[in-house]
Amino acid sequence: xxxxxxxxxxxxxxCKRVASEITETIKNDEKIPLLIGVMKGALNFMFDxxxxxxxxxxxxxxxxxxxxxxxxxxxxxxxxxxxFDCSGRTVIIIEDIIDSGYSMKFLMDHIKQHNPKKVLVCSxxxxxxxxxxxxxxxxxxxELAKNDFLIGYGLDYxxxxxxxxxxxxxxxxxxxxYDEIFARDRK
Numbered sequence: 087x088x089x090x091x092x093x094x095x096x097x098x099x100x101c102k103r104v105a106s107e108i109t110e111t112i113k114n115d116e117k118i119p120l121l122i123g124v125m126k127g128a129l130n131f132m133f134d135x136x137x138x139x140x141x142x143x144x145x146x147x148x149x150x151x152x153x154x155x156x157x158x159x160x161x162x163x164x165x166x167x168x169x170f171d172c173s174g175r176t177v178i179i180i181e182d183i184i185d186s187g188y189s190m191k192f193l194m195d196h197i198k199q200h201n202p203k204k205v206l207v208c209s210x211x212x213x214x215x216x217x218x219x220x221x222x223x224x225x226x227x228x229e230l231a232k233n234d235f236l237i238g239y240g241l242d243y244x245x246x247x248x249x250x251x252x253x254x255x256x257x258x259x260x261x262x263x264y265d266e267i268f269a270r271d272r273k
Contacts (some may be wrong), residue, residue, distance in 0.1 A: 105138030
């Protein structure tokens with residue numbers, strides 16, 4: 087198994103810290119803020135995070151696609167749009183990892199079309215060294231120095247590994263094992 091990047095306890099501590107930062111930022115908003123989880127990878131983080139937010143919030147989900155296995159796809163597709171009214175409210179996009187910035191820029195531009203008061207970004211991981219377009223991240227759980235491929239706690243490889251309660255830097259052996267599992271399932 088690859089190197090553990092975040093343990094269960096570290097994830098819990100991050101959720102508490104980030105939730106406190108979010109609570110402080112949105113506590114005086116007139117309209118109830120909306121947190122939008124980016125499916126599927128950010129759902130674990132969002133579900134744990136909202137347990138520690140100490141003000142009323144609404145939640146919704148959005149889904150895009152930009153990865154195939156461990157490789158970034160050429161284009162970003164909107165698969166599921168938000169269903170909640172964003173107009174005039176603070177919207178916080180909850181993401182699992184921001185690397186190149188292309189997906190987050192796409193999401194921010196898309197959400198701005200829904201006329202929010204403001205759009206903020208929260209990410210469990212920030213891979214600044216992989217950034218291709220500038221993106222401001224308002225709430226960061228953990229900064230990554232290396233450009234490793236991560237699996238666990240919602241992050242996946244071909245939809246596998248999301249259920250790990252911690253995050254690992256996937257080794258070649260991990261990828262090979264997941265490829266074998268995936269191939270067996272496709273028979």
